[in-house]
Amino acid sequence: MSSNSNTETIIIIDFGSQYSRLIARSIRELNVYCEIVSHKSTWEDIKKSNPKGVILSGGPASVYETNAPLAPNWIYDQDIPVLGICYGMQLLVHQLGGVVEPSDKKEFGHATLNTSDKNNSLFQGISENSSVWMSHGDKVNVLPDGFEILAFTENSPIAAMGNSDGYFGLQFHPEVVHTQEGKIILKNFVEFCGCAQNWTTKNFVDQSILDIRNLVKDKKVICALSGGVDSVVAASLVSRAIGDQLTCIFVNNGLMRKEEPERILDTFSKNLSTNIIYKDASELFLNSLKGVTDPEQKRKIIGNKFIEIFDEESNQLGEVDYLVQGTLYPDVIESQVSGDDISAKIKTHHNVGGLPEDMKLKLLEPLRYLFKDEVRKVGLELGLPTEIVNRQPFPGPGLSIRIVGEVTQEKLNILRLSDWIVMDEMKDSGLYHELWQSFAVLPDSRSVGVTGDHRTYGEVIAIRAVNSSEAMTADWARIPYDILSRMSNRICNEVPGVNRVVYDITSKPPGTIEWE
Ligand code: XMP
Numbered sequence: 001m002s003s004n005s006n007t008e009t010i011i012i013i014d015f016g017s018q019y020s021r022l023i024a025r026s027i028r029e030l031n032v033y034c035e036i037v038s039h040k041s042t043w044e045d046i047k048k049s050n051p052k053g054v055i056l057s058g059g060p061a062s063v064y065e066t067n068a069p070l071a072p073n074w075i076y077d078q079d080i081p082v083l084g085i086c087y088g089m090q091l092l093v094h095q096l097g098g099v100v101e102p103s104d105k106k107e108f109g110h111a112t113l114n115t116s117d118k119n120n121s122l123f124q125g126i127s128e129n130s131s132v133w134m135s136h137g138d139k140v141n142v143l144p145d146g147f148e149i150l151a152f153t154e155n156s157p158i159a160a161m162g163n164s165d166g167y168f169g170l171q172f173h174p175e176v177v178h179t180q181e182g183k184i185i186l187k188n189f190v191e192f193c194g195c196a197q198n199w200t201t202k203n204f205v206d207q208s209i210l211d212i213r214n215l216v217k218d219k220k221v222i223c224a225l226s227g228g229v230d231s232v233v234a235a236s237l238v239s240r241a242i243g244d245q246l247t248c249i250f251v252n253n254g255l256m257r258k259e260e261p262e263r264i265l266d267t268f269s270k271n272l273s274t275n276i277i278y279k280d281a282s283e284l285f286l287n288s289l290k291g292v293t294d295p296e297q298k299r300k301i302i303g304n305k306f307i308e309i310f311d312e313e314s315n316q317l318g319e320v321d322y323l324v325q326g327t328l329y330p331d332v333i334e335s336q337v338s339g340d341d342i343s344a345k346i347k348t349h350h351n352v353g354g355l356p357e358d359m360k361l362k363l364l365e366p367l368r369y370l371f372k373d374e375v376r377k378v379g380l381e382l383g384l385p386t387e388i389v390n391r392q393p394f395p396g397p398g399l400s401i402r403i404v405g406e407v408t409q410e411k412l413n414i415l416r417l418s419d420w421i422v423m424d425e426m427k428d429s430g431l432y433h434e435l436w437q438s439f440a441v442l443p444d445s446r447s448v449g450v451t452g453d454h455r456t457y458g459e460v461i462a463i464r465a466v467n468s469s470e471a472m473t474a475d476w477a478r479i480p481y482d483i484l485s486r487m488s489n490r491i492c493n494e495v496p497g498v499n500r501v502v503y504d505i506t507s508k509p510p511g512t513i514e515w516e
Helices: 020-029 043-047 087-093 182-191 201-216 231-247 258-273 284-286 294-315 329-337 372-381 398-402 409-428 481-494
Strands: 009-014 033-038 051-056 082-085 099-115 128-144 148-152 160-161 167-170 221-225 246-252 274-279 322-324 362-364 437-441 448-449 456-467 498-503
Touching: 009 020, 020 033, 020 329, 033 274, 051 087, 082 087, 087 128, 087 160, 128 160, 128 498, 148 329, 182 448, 182 481, 201 231, 201 362, 201 372, 221 294, 231 246, 231 258, 231 322, 231 372, 246 258, 246 294, 246 372, 258 274, 274 294, 284 294, 322 498, 398 409, 398 437, 409 481, 448 498, 456 481, 481 498
Parallel strands: 009 033, 009 051, 051 082, 082 167, 221 246, 221 322, 246 274, 322 362, 456 498
Antiparallel strands: 099 128, 099 148, 148 160, 160 167, 437 456, 448 456
16 A cells, blocks of 8 residues: 555655655645655656655755766656755756856855745745755855746855746755744745645545555455554554454564553453454463574564464464555665665564565555654544553564573563563653653673672663654663662662662664664
């Protein structure tokens, strides 16, 4: 399934900018659906999305370099408005006959914008001397024929340009928060494109339900529930569309947090009119992890075991045509936009429901075009409890990658109790929903301590808490000392075998969020 079938779209062509996702987020906040695509996309690829406008992103290259990525020719052949941002503006200049050259002075940071054409559609409602964010080393020296200067700053005589065919260029970045009125400029652009701005959560849900019904018809569908937000929301959406044609398989791998399997089952039985198969495979997983210490091997074993069990359970359902997966847009962007680059493998992510070759199931991915916070909104629209919808992400291999070294029942017990305390204190202090993730880790190390008059030799618990958006990078969270202190006291007092608590102050990079 692609985006909703009757959607109008703004196409964002990505030239490798770190801000492309921010452009997408800003456009969607205007209730306009948008997609980020590669600069190699053809008109055949694009036209089915009903494009109403095109945005060319920034990027690290210089347009005059030999192998610089160019905007595809189709953008110049269609009668669709185009907005070039930074490198995107320079591309318009370069490809339409103007001149872009290296600047004597690179320009990074704030600049004051002076609009020369106050009546231009792009700058309606923009204040005099609005602050904008610049980040460029090249600049436009000669405009292509037919273009005029729309705005300038002290260092950029051509900070914005436009022509009467609906082509616009901005040397600054309207998508970043530092550009004071950037959202107004982007709103002006989508209005200029004639977008109806009706892409709301409710419309998304209604249209998805119709699309799923049209696609699936009377066929059977299965879904692997992990308990994570994505799989729960995906399953709920499909369940709303096709009811008991959907069967959810929930495999308890014994690596979940305290009370988690019970809560997930409870939510599902209350909210979904769907069949649920619950398989407690804790023992099987634990046995297969015996003696295993290598993180990658742990992930592989867990992934394979899951597929084996899922396969066994689903085989009993007779003929099934579709498998629901909670794939999100960041995964799609990663694989499509930078699909031609070789990126280093950091960790094997066990994607719940990874398909065995011979299952021959078609994928149903109803959240494929959504960002995480949009998924949460869909979950709330579907009536799921906030406790489930606003949960922090939890990895498929669960607590196993938070126990350094061999996973044993004893270590799981220690980690579960410690993790419960961390979560409890975070929720109590109101920080839980502000953080991307917060949890406990059991490093494979012991330390000497003293309790009463006795020497102890006990386990160490590490607390990990990070701020992040989409988990590509993360910063360790500056948790107030008194909260850390309460966690430390409680863990040492309430979790048998632990006599020391430390706080992980590593960002990503160089660390990763999980310890394994
Ligand atoms: P790292 O540790 O790579 O984690 O910085 C980034 C984000 O991904 C989550 N994570 C996983 N999620 N299966 C998942 O479903 C996995 O194998 C997995 N490994 C890490 C992690 O919790 C963080 O949010």
